[in-house]
Amino acid sequence: xxxxxxxxxxxxxxxxxxxxxxxxxxxxxxxxxxxxxxxxxxxxxxxxxxxxxxxxxxxxxxxxxxxxxxxxxxxxxxxxxxxxxxxxxxxxxxxxxxxxxxxxxxxxxxxxxxxxxxxxxxxxxxxxxxxxxxxxxxxxxxxxxxxxxxxxxxxxxxxxxxxxxxxxxxxxxxxxxxxxxxxxxxxxxxxxxxxxxxxxxxxxxxxxxxxxxxxxxxxxxxxxxxxxxxxxxxxxxxxxxxxxxxxxxxxxxxxxxxxxxxxxxxxxxxxxxxxxxxxxxxxxxxxxxxxx
Amino acid sequence: xxxxxxxxxxxxxxxxxxxxxxxxxxxxxxxxxxxxxxxxxxxxxxxxxxxxxxxxxxxxxxxxxxxxxxxxxxxxxxxxxxxxxxxxxxxxxxxxxxxxxxxxxxxxxxxxxxxxxxxxxxxxxxxxxxxxxxxxxxxxxxxxxxxxxxxxxxxxxxxxxxxxxxxxxxxxxxxxxxxxxxxxxxxxxxxxxxxxxxxxxxxxxxxxxxxxxxxxxxxxxxxxxxxxxxxxxxxxxxxxxxxxxxxxxxxxxxxxxxxxxxxxxxxxxxxxxxxxxxxxxxxxxxxxxxxxxxxxxxxxxxxxxxxxxxxxxxxxxxxxxxxxxxxxxxxxxxxxxxxxxxxxxxxxxxxxxxxxxxxxxxxxxxxxxxxxxxxxxxxxxxxxxxxxxxxxxxxxxxxxxxxxxxxxxxxxxxxxxxxxxxxxxxxxxxxxxxxxxxxxxxxx
Numbered sequence: 202x203x204x205x206x207x208x209x210x211x212x213x214x215x216x217x218x219x220x221x222x223x224x225x226x227x228x229x230x231x232x233x234x235x236x237x238x239x240x241x242x243x244x245x246x247x248x249x250x251x252x253x254x255x256x257x258x259x260x261x262x263x264x265x266x267x268x269x270x271x272x273x274x275x276x277x278x279x280x281x282x283x284x285x286x287x288x289x290x291x292x293x294x295x296x297x298x299x300x301x302x303x304x305x306x307x308x309x310x311x312x313x314x315x316x317x318x319x320x321x322x323x324x325x326x327x328x329x330x331x332x333x334x335x336x337x338x339x340x341x342x343x344x345x346x347x348x349x350x351x352x353x354x355x356x357x358x359x360x361x362x363x364x365x366x367x368x369x370x371x372x373x374x375x376x377x378x379x380x381x382x383x384x385x386x387x388x389x390x391x392x393x394x395x396x397x398x399x400x401x402x403x404x405x406x407x408x409x410x411x412x413x414x415x416x417x418x419x420x421x422x423x424x425x426x427x428x429x430x431x432x433x434x435x436x437x438x439x440x441x442x443x444x445x446x447x448x449x450x451x452x453x454x455x456x457x458x459x460x461x462x463x464x465x466x467x468x469x470x471x472x473x474x475x476x477x478x479x480x481x482x483x484x485x486x487x488x489x490x491x492x493x
Numbered sequence: 494x495x496x497x498x499x500x501x502x503x504x505x506x507x508x509x510x511x512x513x514x515x516x517x518x519x520x521x522x523x524x525x526x527x528x529x530x531x532x533x534x535x536x537x538x539x540x541x542x543x544x545x546x547x548x549x550x551x552x553x554x555x556x557x558x559x560x561x562x563x564x565x566x567x568x569x570x571x572x573x574x575x576x577x578x579x580x581x582x583x584x585x586x587x588x589x590x591x592x593x594x595x596x597x598x599x600x601x602x603x604x605x606x607x608x609x610x611x612x613x614x615x616x617x618x619x620x621x622x623x624x625x626x627x628x629x630x631x632x633x634x635x636x637x638x639x640x641x642x643x644x645x646x647x648x649x650x651x652x653x654x655x656x657x658x659x660x661x662x663x664x665x666x667x668x669x670x671x672x673x674x675x676x677x678x679x680x681x682x683x684x685x686x687x688x689x690x691x692x693x694x695x696x697x698x699x700x701x702x703x704x705x706x707x708x709x710x711x712x713x714x715x716x717x718x719x720x721x722x723x724x725x726x727x728x729x730x731x732x733x734x735x736x737x738x739x740x741x742x743x744x745x746x747x748x749x750x751x752x753x754x755x756x757x758x759x760x761x762x763x764x765x766x767x768x769x770x771x772x773x774x775x776x777x778x779x780x781x782x783x784x785x786x787x788x789x790x791x792x793x794x795x796x797x798x799x800x801x802x803x804x805x806x807x808x809x810x811x812x813x814x815x816x817x818x819x820x821x822x823x824x825x826x827x828x829x830x831x832x833x834x835x836x837x838x839x840x841x842x843x844x845x846x847x848x849x850x851x852x853x854x855x856x857x858x859x860x861x862x863x864x865x866x867x868x869x870x871x872x873x874x875x876x877x878x879x880x881x882x883x884x885x886x887x888x889x890x891x892x893x894x895x896x897x898x899x900x901x902x903x904x905x906x907x908x909x910x911x912x913x914x915x916x917x918x919x920x921x922x923x924x925x926x927x928x929x930x931x932x933x934x935x936x937x
Contacts, residue, residue, distance in 0.1 A: 319832045322855050324915040329922050334832055335583025410585075 238292065239263050245287050246277060251355045253278045253378025272297050278392075279356075279376040300450075301395040302377035304358075304370050308389050309405035309468060310343040311365035315419040331386040339418030342408045344368070344389055350381035372399040372471075393449035400471035402447060402454055404429075409442040416464065423466040429458035495700055497725035498735040501872040503905045504727055505826065507701055511665045511785050511792035516673055518796045519782075519809060521593055525568045525800030526578055526837040527553065529587045532629040533636050534560030539589055545572045550599040550776050553589050556627070562637045562840075563627035567778040567798035568593035580839070581822045583832040591800070603773040608676055612683060619688040619771055626770030627777050627840075631762035632656060632731065633823055635841040638763060642688050644752055651755030653686050653694040654740060655764055657709070658724065658731040660699060661824025664844040666781040667761045669794040671698070671705040674765050675712045681768035682719055689757055695740045696721045696761075699730060728826060729903035733758040735872050747899050762843075777840060782806065786847030788814035797838050803845055804834040810845075818853025821846040826904045859912035867906035867916055873899045877906035877916040884923030889930055892923045898931070900924055 243263040250258040254277050256265060266275055266288060276299050277284055289296035315338045321330055327349040335341040346366040351359045358374035359381060361367070368381075372395075382390040389407060404423055408415040412424030425443030437451035438458065447458070447467070459467045530536035537554035547553055547566040554564040570593040577585035598604055614622070624639040644650060655678075659667040671678060682694045696713070698706045698721065706723045713719040724730055724739055734745045736758060743754040751758055759767075762780060769775040778799055785792040790811025797806060803820065807813050813834075821828040822842055867877035875896060883892050897920065906916040 324918045326918075326922075329915075329918045332922065332925065333582070333918075334829070335579065341579075341584055 236267050238267050241291055242266055242288050245280075245284055245291065247279045247284065249279050249355060249376075249378070251279060251376070251378040251380060253376065253380065267292065271295075278302065278378055302392040303372050303375050303395040303399065303401070304377060304379075304381055304390050305393050305401060305403050305405075305470075306344065306368060306370060306389055307391055307403065307405055307407050308342075308344040308367065308387075309421045309466065310338065310340055310419045311367060313365075314421045315340055315343060327384075327386050340408055340410075340415070340422065342387060342410075343406075343419065344387065349384045349386070350390065353380040353384040355380065372401075394452075396454065396471070398471050400454055400469075401449075402452060402456060402459060402467065402469050403449070404445045404447055404466055405468040406466045407444065409444050411443055415443070421464055421466050424464055426463060428461045428463065429467060432457045432461045495723055495725045496697075496739045497727050498730060498738040498872060500738075500874050501870045501905060502727040502729065502735075503870050503909055505662050505908065507726070508662045508785075508787070509665050509668070509701065510663065510787070510789070511783050511794055512668055512702070513704075514665070514669065514793045516669045516781055516794045516796050519798070519801060519806060521568060521596065522798060522801040522805060523593055524573070525566070525570075525591045525593060525798060526802065527564060527567060527589045527591065527800040528578070528580060528837060528839055529554050529564060529589065530580075531564060531635060531799070531839040531841065532556070532562035532627075533634065534558070534562070534640075536587060537561060537564045537627075539575055539587070541566075541572050541575075541589060543572055543574055546570070547572060547591060548597050548599045550602045550778055552625075552627075552776070553591075556637075560637060560640055562629050562635075563625060563776070564589075565627055565776040565778050566591055567800050569597045570594040579833060579836060581829050581831060581836050588800075588837070602775050604775070608680070609772040610676075610680055612680075612687060614684075614687075614771060616688045616690060619684050619767075622771045622774075623688070623767055625776070626766070628763060628766050628770055629777070629840050630760055631766065631780055631840065631843070632760035633827065633841050633843055635839075638759070638767070641757060641759070642685070644689070644757075645750075648752045649755065650689045650691050650752055650757045651693070652741060652757075653682065653689055653691050654733075654736055654751075654756050654758040655682055655694060655696040655761060656731055656733070656736055656758055657696055657698040657702075657705065657761040658736060659702070660726075660728045660731040661826055661828075661843075662728075663785045663846050664783045664824045665785070666783045666794055666843050668702050668705055669783075670765055670781050671702075671761055672708055674768075675708050677768045678709075678761055678764050679712055679716050679719060680772065681764035681766075683716065684767055684771050685757075685759060685764065686718065691757075692718050694719045697724050697730070697736050697740050698722070699724050699726045701726045729872055729901065729905065732872065732901050732903060734901065747896055780838075780840065780842070782838060782842055783844035783846075784810040785844060786814070786817075786849075788817065788849050789847055790814070797842075799840060800837045802834070803831065803836050803838065806838070806845055807834060807847065814847060814849070816850045817847045818850035819848040821848060826908065827902065855915075856913040858914055861912055861914060864911060866909045866911065870905040870909045872903060872905065873901060875900060877920060878914075880923060881914065881916050881919040884919040884926075887926070889923070889927050893927050893931070897924050897927055 246259040254262045256262040282298050286296040317337045318339050321337050325347050327345045327347045330345050336345050348361050350368050356374050358371045359368050362369045377392045406423040408422045415422035427440050430438045430440045437448045439446045459469050535558050537556045539554045541553045549569045551566045553566045556562045570591045573590045573592045578588040580586045620642050628638040629635040700723045710721045713721050737756045766777050782797045784806050820831045904917050
């Protein structure tokens with residue numbers, strides 16, 4: 202009995218030693234050198250794996266950061282400047298700073314403003330509906346309201362508002378990863394400069410039809426009248442194809458254009474209520490006021 | 494023995510309500526809205542401007558490039574504007590608006606109906622006349638005919654296959670045309686045979702049109718090298734790959750063209766237009782359209798000028814029935830529901846189908862029970878139950894490996910699914926994405 206135990210121990214020890222030797226040489230032979238900084242950088246990243254940086258996941262982004270000499274053009278929108286600063290410190294270089302951004306929906310075509318002309322009962326997906334036809338209303342540019350953007354949002358920052366059938370961006374939660382920008386077949390999302398208190402002024406419309414047609418299909422459509430363009434003191438507004446666009450990097454939030462717009466397609470968000478403000482935006486104001 | 498294709502297929506209720514209705518001539522539109530993009534490929538470029546006077550059959554837009562087609566005015570009158578208009582999909586497309594006055598055809602166009610059997614032209618001349626006339630596939634795909642007739646280098650055609658199948662339920666336009674213009678179609682076939690340099694032509698007609706089969710058989714006896722085949726009724730036999738398989742027994746390879754197995758397929762409507770273009774110098778400005786539906790007062794076949802609004806056609810069929818839920822351009826299987834009845838008829842419009850409320854809505858989507866009915870009906874041998882979730886997951890590599898690009902979008906899978914799953918919707922989405930990936934891969 203005692204001898205059996207001894208044999209077992211000896212033979213297993215020899216086997217173990219052999220295997221260890223083999224493994225040692227195999228490991229040395231096939232060793233892949235990996236920069237230890239990749240692990241460190243990855244630990245700093247938000248681990249959201251959202252793809253907002255343009256890479257498949259945080260690990261790939263960390264590899265790209267370590268490999269890159271200067272870090273030019275590499276930015277994590279979720280972590281923002283703070284994370285990028287810590288990463289830069291790890292890698293011993295200057296941080297590439299970017300202004301914080303937030304997604305906004307450039308459509309305000311609620312049921313009230315944009316009457317339905319037909320009914321869609323197909324698959325609840327914007328990509329499929331937009332490939333089939335122009336949508337339930339006369340506007341061929343506006344939101345389809347089927348929520349592809351809500352589905353792709355990893356940060357719980359987008360929700361459908363059942364009252365308006367439009368998605369609402371929660372500015373507090375939005376990380377500007379850009380997933381909704383890619384998912385929207387109508388290209389309605391834009392990443393705009395994030396102001397203090399989530400203030401925002403933008404043209405909530407992408408309709409490029411002539412004024413009359415646009416107005417007929419949606420009462421809050423941009424009719425391309427250029428009034429805002431003329432009144433803007435900062436050259437922040439561009440007119441293109443019967444459509445105004447406010448460049449968020451040039452805009453100083455003076456709100457002159459808001460007062461000038463005849464259809465109310467320019468929306469102000471996050472300002473204290475002054476005079477008659479549209480209902481949808483009034484809700485937003487209350488929300489953000491409560492949070493602050 | 495009747496022929497058919499082997500794999501899959503369904504047999505929806507035929508509902509050929511307007512069968513045996515003679516082709517009537519529709520009222521001329523007051524304003525013809527002629528889209529510049531009525532064909533597969535690049536839109537044609539307008540040659541006229543606002544205020545120009547145009548005659549019927551005058552070239553008003555020229556197709557530039559290879560895959561494109563000419564567009565002609567379908568009425569005589571004045572160009573009131575060139576503007577955007579909503580097409581069948583609801584999206585805006587460029588169109589020429591012509592206000593119709595008194596009819597006057599372009600000089601050189603023969604408008605009488607006498608049969609002209611003499612073939613005066615050589616192959617290349619026939620093809621150039623077809624190009625000038627702006628002829629596209631009238632079965633619905635609107636593929637420019639001259640492109641089909643220009644065979645890829647090194648390829649040789651053996652058979653001309655003529656598609657008189659009309660497998661879509663409700664539609665009878667091709668049926669009526671065969672009964673009325675059988676002889677003209679056969680002359681058209683002779684012209685196409687010459688253009689393709691082939692000696693044999695086969696006409697395929699489904700057996701639910703026995704009068705058309707008998708009529709064409711009788712007429713074809715006096716022409717050389719034209720055979721008429723009666724086919725078992727099965728959807729989608731009108732798909733070119735299915736029709737080739739049914740008639741010749743050959744299978745077009747995955748990703749290949751019909752000419753890879755020596756076949757070129759034309760619809761009977763297209764063949765008739767070829768006859769008119771070559772023998773009568775008449776460009777494609779009108780086509781036969783079926784206006785039908787169970788509640789429609791007078792289901793009929795109309796010879797319609799391109800650019801006539803759908804609403805006016807419905808008027809001529811007895812008006813829009815109460816409780817109409819959907820207006821479909823095309824047949825019930827592959828047609829497109831319209832968002833507005835003001836949409837103009839285009840070259841590819843084979844029918845207008847009015848569906849009542851009760852059958853317009855989709856049934857609620859239920860979970861897949863893995864019954865594999867979709868697999869057994871797929872005429873291309875695909876697995877729709879698998880393609881749908883792969884498309885939802887955006888698994889494009891797998892989709893390509895599962896041959897999603899072979900899908901002909903016939904809708905048999907969605908039609909047969911007992912759980913009413915939107916199989917085709919997702920497959921189409923996946924197919925579009927995979928197609929885009931393949932195109933970008935080919936570019937550099």
